[in-house]
Amino acid sequence: MLGPVAHVGITVRDMDRVLAFYQDILGFMVAMDVTIAGEEAERLTRVKGTILRSVYLRSGAGVKGPPLELLQFIEPVMETDAPHAHLRHPGISEIAFWVQDIDKTYTDLCAKGVEFYSTPQLFALEGYGKAKAVYLWDPEGTTLELMQMVKEA
Numbered sequence: 001m002l003g004p005v006a007h008v009g010i011t012v013r014d015m016d017r018v019l020a021f022y023q024d025i026l027g028f029m030v031a032m033d034v035t036i037a038g039e040e041a042e043r044l045t046r047v048k049g050t051i052l053r054s055v056y057l058r059s060g061a062g063v064k065g066p067p068l069e070l071l072q073f074i075e076p077v078m079e080t081d082a083p084h085a086h087l088r089h090p091g092i093s094e095i096a097f098w099v100q101d102i103d104k105t106y107t108d109l110c111a112k113g114v115e116f117y118s119t120p121q122l123f124a125l126e127g128y129g130k131a132k133a134v135y136l137w138d139p140e141g142t143t144l145e146l147m148q149m150v151k152e153a
Helices: 015-025 039-045 102-111
Strands: 008-012 029-037 051-058 068-075 095-098 121-125 129-137 143-150
Touching (some): 029 039, 102 129, 102 143
């Protein structure tokens, strides 16, 4: 019935700020940047006067997997005090990314001022081996996870 995941979307308040974080700090590249408006956008969102900016990001050339979509309501302007999804709330709680060297990535991102929940943590994935993972926040409070499978000695 359903095919592969098309993209993962994050609705943002400040596109320029969030886009700078994903590009300049995390190294994503813009694959597409479009504005959507008109009757179709209003029907799609069920919001009169909708104008959306949609930016699709890729983590590298030739990287497989769905792109990340940043979506901003240009009109109507989002409420600044609207609640965020958080790790312990129902719904999408995080977006996870594989990394080659989680300790180096953690150190590099800390040096750029990225805020993490903790240092990378080692844990067992029953039937899969061991992994290291760590959570961080993007500029608007969306939780991201970095993961690395760890070879056992």
